[in-house]
């Protein structure tokens with residue numbers, strides 16, 4: 001407790017000194033003398049470093065060469081591989097040479113559309129090594145989404161693989177990538193494809209070059225110096241429009257904050273094993289599968305599998321046991337999936353996982369029931385913590401590494417040192433304890449948070465426009481009488497489905513393109529497994545078969561956004577409820593979809609529409 005309070009007080013009283021001290025824990029080519037620089041809107045403006053050096057080479061140089069850096073676990077393919085820091089250095093340097101041989105230089109963009117295999121991590125680190133900016137695109141997105149990212153990032157190179165393994169399914173990447181390249185206006189000069197034995201791709205016509213052949217020809221490349229504020233990566237995430245937001249992360253602030261977080265938030269020491277069961281396509285994967293554990297000299301697990309079905313709900317525990325994982329991070333939905341299959345813990349190992357100290361949950365609110373079930377099973381702290389792609393690392397947590405152990409199921413903990421979190425009302429005033437408002441963070445944001453949106457400075461500044469001096473997170477919540485923060489949900493049209501961030505506005509945009517749809521509304525309904533699922537209400541433009549229209553809507557969302565959107569429920573209705581000014585009453589639709597009793601809003605223009613929807617849904621559920 002004492003350490004947490006001291007760190008929090010120090011970080012607020014003198015952020016520059018606090019973070020400059022933290023910056024000494026990483027290796028610089030030119031150490032920074034400046035903390036926050038308002039003029040350049042960046043941290044450590046005069047510092048020079050290389051992120052790959054900090055994640056890989058420095059551990060080889062300082063005695064960790066033979067320690068495992070990455071342990072790859074792929075239950076479906078039966079592969080299990082270990083890479084020591086020395087082996088990782090060799091692989092990454094060669095991959096960097098291969099990328100550089102395609103004319104990629106400092107500041108150039110490289111799109112990485114790859115599955116959860118070691119080569120993906122090598123590629124990310126290799127880009128960092130030569131100062132190129134990587135943009136990893138999640139494998140569950142459909143070609144139009146990949147094409148949007150290609151057009152926005154304008155990459156010099158696209159890296160891919162022959163297939164992904166998604167649960168028990170094999171997903172061939174060739175059709176997806178070829179279609180994306182055809183859809184994009186930007187012409188990508190070269191594509192390199194890693195052939196997996198599970199399913200090889202046909203590249204005989206030269207649309208892609210063979211990764212292994214290119215790698216064999218490449219000479220290892222060295223780390224190049226970059227400025228602290230030079231971009232390390234762009235990660236696209238759902239915004240409130242159909243256009244994804246390209247979150248830009250710097251090198252210096254990112255390395256300092258992530259390295260600091262490993263020890264002080266998660267309580268992980270160098271040499272220990274950390275596992276974040278996420279995907280490298282999301283921010284959790286960037287921060288806690290790739291960069292933070294490696295910055296900190298830990299061993300990291302790269303898991304190509306699901307919580308259940310690969311092969312069963314005991315796989316997480318077996319991996320923790322086999323690899324002596326000290327700290328484990330996953331999404332609540334994964335725990336709910338395990339619980340559904342193994343409520344009584346029959347697949348939980350007799351060893352009781354002696355290495356495991358704590359489990360951290362994020363990606364969506366952790367419901368108290370899930371936390372209690374897990375704590376009963378494991379008798380170890382289960383910590384809900386909160387952050388988002390824009391922030392890059394936890395903003396609310398119980399900082400185990402600072403000796404804090406306070407927890408309350410339903411709360412995401414306390415502001416992490418460096419974050420000055422306030423709950424504001426619509427006028428920007430701090431609300432009273434217990435009152436729900438907009439969770440906002442005082443500027444400047446700590447190191448590691450986003451620096452900009454790629455090619456969209458105005459979009460970035462919008463997040464700072466509602467409340468002067470604050471970043472608006474888009475989440476609502478409150479602080480209770482004991483100082484615990486509670487995150488209640490989004491204030492915009494973003495929903496979190498199985499820990500995946502999606503935009504209902506984007507889905508509405510796509511549904512409007514379907515032949516026969518005249519109007520639509522998509523809302524997030526509660527779901528016992530995924531936390532939330534999208535549900536669409538669609539008005540047909542003419543008399544037509546409702547089942548066919550619903551099927552067309554589902555197929556269109558899959559082909560435009562991707563399977564990950566998980567839209568499976570479409571209600572074809574006569575009219576959408578609207579206010580007199582024409583706004584769709586989405587909150588009423590959400591109440592109906594959740595099966596709750598609705599009080600008809602006084603502002604409604606067409607109360608009949610609600611009655612018709614309620615009776616239609618009631619009939620459907622009979």
Ligand code: COA
Nearest residue numbers: 139140166277278284331333334337362363498499563564
């Ligand atoms: N590549 C291709 N397709 C993908 C994909 C990927 N990387 N990830 C998901 N998909 C597909 C799935 O196969 C599924 O397709 P389907 O509709 O054809 O079956 C669809 O997208 C929805 O996937 P998902 O939401 O993951 O649902 P699921 O039923 O397959 O699995 C869970 C449910 C709970 C097991 C799974 O969502 C899960 O493990 N969640 C944890 C997520 C997580 O760790 N998030 C990171 C935040 S910390």
Ligand code: AMP
Nearest residue numbers: 362363364365385386387388389487501
């Ligand atoms: P992403 O940018 O994909 O990480 O999604 C970030 C969003 O997920 C946040 O803005 C929240 O809405 C939600 N989220 C993440 N973690 C939590 C949590 N612990 N509790 C509640 N919501 C969360």
